[in-house]
Amino acid sequence: MESSFFQRNRQALLATLPDDALIVMTAYAQMQWGADMAVPFRQEANFFWVSGIRQPQWTIAFSTSESVLIAPDIDPTRTIFEGGLTHDEALSMSGVNRVINQQEAEAYFKTQAEHRSKVYALGELPHKKYYDFVLNPASDELYATLETDFSQVLDIRANLLKLRAIKSTEEIAAIRRAVDVTIDVFEQAKREISSSTFEYEIEATINGGFRRTGADGYAYDSIVAGGKNACTLHYVANQASLTQGTGLLIDAGAQWQGYAADVTRTYAIGEPSQRLRDIHRAVEKAHHQIIDLIKPGVAVKDYIERVDVIMKQALKSVDLLNSEDDYHRYFPHAISHGFGLDVHESLGGYETFQPGMVLTVEPGIYVPEEKIGVRIEDDILVTEQGNENLSGRLSMGL
Ligand SMILES: [Mn+2]
DSSP: OOHHHHHHHHHHHHTTSOTTOOEEEEOOOOOEEETTEEOOOOOOHHHHHHHOOOSTTOEEEEOSSOEEEEOOOOOHHHHHHHOOOOHHHHHHHHOOSEEEOHHHHHHHHHHHHHHOSEEEEOOOOTTGGGOSSOOOSHHHHHHHHHHHHSSEEEEOHHHHHHHHHSOOHHHHHHHHHHHHHHHHHHHHHHHHGGGOOBHHHHHHHHHHHHHHTTOOEESSOOEEEEGGGGGSTTOOOOOSBOOTTSEEEEEEOEEETTEEOOEEEEEESSSOOHHHHHHHHHHHHHHHHHHTTOOTTOBHHHHHHHHHHHHHHHHHHTTOOSSTHHHHHHSOSOSOOBOSSSSSBOOTTOSBOOTTOEEEEOOEEEEGGGTEEEEOBEEEEEOSSSEEETTTTSOOBO
16 A cells, blocks of 8 residues: 555544544554464554554554654664564655654653643444453553543544545455455365365465465465354364365455455365255355345445345245244354454444445354354445445355
8 A cells, every 4th residue: 555545544534523633543562472472463453544554563643734653662682583664664654744763752742732632542442341352452551641641532433433434446456356366265275175185275275375376364264164163153273074065164365465355155075965055055045135235325224124034034945944033043143244454344333335335245054953054255345336246256156
């Protein structure tokens, strides 16, 4: 991405706030992998979107009058091991006016706090109590620090998500590339099923295939789930042997210049049973009907209601809807989510679909007692006229 992309994003965010607003945001901190090793670094998406910086521990502060990046204090020994970003590099990647160090930042914030009482920053992650992992502490720490310097810190998360939900031309180009790479790798993986014995052989083809094209790698851990493993929605062990006559669910997506693809197909290992074929056909029919619903102006709420009707019909057609509870038993996840820099993104709080949104459509039917799990997932761009299925040229599977 060019620095003009990040400049435009900063201006767009400032335009949602009063004239004299100051926004301060931080990169993620590095997290521990084990002993003295860090987890491969992944940037906080909102920070990347306004700065273009992929390194940890940087901070950005911007208003309509100027944009400033604050460089971390990095020990020279650490730079020998890990490299680093020079101030000039940071300047040209982000398009900010200047780069300052930690010491200069103290004076900068002191001056800012003297003539303004409010500052804007990224507030707490919503729904965090539902996550079973420790959150990256950087944003919350910055928020707390700002609260000591300024009398009021206001959350800009909702403004950011709303802007990020509508993708720009260069973002759509990156997503298209991620999807194209993913399609090619799926076709290759499909060809290798008959000569493979274990799920991990297919996983290696997928993850290696992404890197071979020059993609960043995978946008999330690839799921390669044979037989009943397909009923575990986030199955990432990929250790089991492949059983003839069962299904093989592959859910994977490349990441290209920070942007994700998210695609699922369910293939057959050998000759599929009639039951597997019937369930796949039901999911496939629902999938096409659901994609046809997506166009600008359609209310997201109405979409969800229509999806419920379609998915209930699909379950009924394979005799899996004998009580109201059966709906969430056999289709236990959401039909769609936005994606982009993060593989799960909000649709920005819009009530209706808007041109430039990208979202998945991913109906599935999971029947653990029959050891069958089928999901089909495509990546849909909302256009002025309707929608474009970015992954639609990938064959359907079974
Ligand atoms: Mn998905």
